[in-house]
Amino acid sequence: MFLESKSTEGFVDLAAVKALTFDVFGTVVDYRSSIVAEGRRLSAAHGLDVNWGELADAWRAECRPSMDRAMRDASSWVNVDAIYRAVLDELLKRYGIAGLSEHEKVQFNLVWHHLRPWGDSVPGLERLRARYILATLSNGNVRLLVDMARHARLPWDLVLSSEMARAYKPDPRAYRMALDLLDLRAEEVMMVAAHQYDLRAAQHLGFRTAFVMRPLEHGPHAVPDLTADDSFDVVATDIVDLARQLDL
Incomplete structure (x- = not known):
C-alpha cells in the first residue's frame, strides 16, 4: 500500500x-456535547443556570496539571476518574452549583464513561x-x-x-x-x-x-x-x- x-x-x-x-x-x-447534555439534565432537575459548554471546556483543560502531578512518583499516581472528580468538585464551587447529592456528583463524573x-x-x-x-x-x-x-x-x-x-x-x-x-x-x-x-x-x-x-x-x-x-x-x-x- x-x-x-x-x-x-x-x-x-x-x-x-x-x-x-x-x-x-x-x-x-x-466529550463536549455529551457533558453539555448531562448538564442540561441537571439544570432541568435543579433549576440551574450554567454555561455547560464553558464548564465542559474547563473540565477537560484543567485535568492536565493533575496528570503531571500524578507522575511525580509512584505514590502520587491517581487515575483519570479520580482526576476528573477532583476537578469537578472545584468547578461546582466556581460555577455556584449547589444542591447536588453525592450520588448526582458521582453520576455526573461518570459521564466520561458514556460519551x-x-x-x-x-x-x-x-x-x-x-x-x-x-x-x-x-x-x-x-x-x-x-x-x-x-x-x-x-x-x-x-x-x-x-x-x-x-x-x-x-x-x-x-x-x-x-x-x-x-x-x-x-x-x-x-x-x-x-x-x-x-x-x-x-x-x-x-x-x-x-x-x-x-x-x-x-x-x-x-x-x-x-x-x-x-x-x-x-x-x-x-x-x-x-x-x-x-x-x-
Missing part, C-alpha cells in the same frame, strides 16, 4: 502498518478493523474505556490505557507500553489522533501518524487551528476518510 505523503519525499510506504492506536477523547468521542461517538467513528473503525488491529491509546483509565466502548459500540480489539504504564501521554512510556503489549515495532503501528502534540510524541518514537480533524471538538463557536504538520503520514477529515485513504 502506498499513500501520497504530506512531505516533499513524494510517497510513503504504509504496507508495514499492522495496528492503529487511537487517542479517544475528542478524536473518537465528542457519544462522532457520527463517523463506528463506521470508520469497522472498516479499518477489516485489516488492522485496533486499540485505544488513551489517558482514560481501563474501566472508563471499557464502559465507553460498550456504550458507544466502539469495535476495539483491545483497550490500552496510560494507566497501564503509570504515565500520561505525551510521556514516551505510554507509547512504548503500547508497542510492548502489541509486540510490534514502532513502524508497524500508526497513531491516530486529533491532537498534534500526541502525534508528534508518537512520531518521535517511530510511529506512523494520522491526523484526524475535529473542528467541533471545542464547540461550534471555536476557531481551531487545523493546519496539519507536513510530517504526518495521513491527514483525514474524519475516521471514514482515514479508512478511505487506507484503501478500505
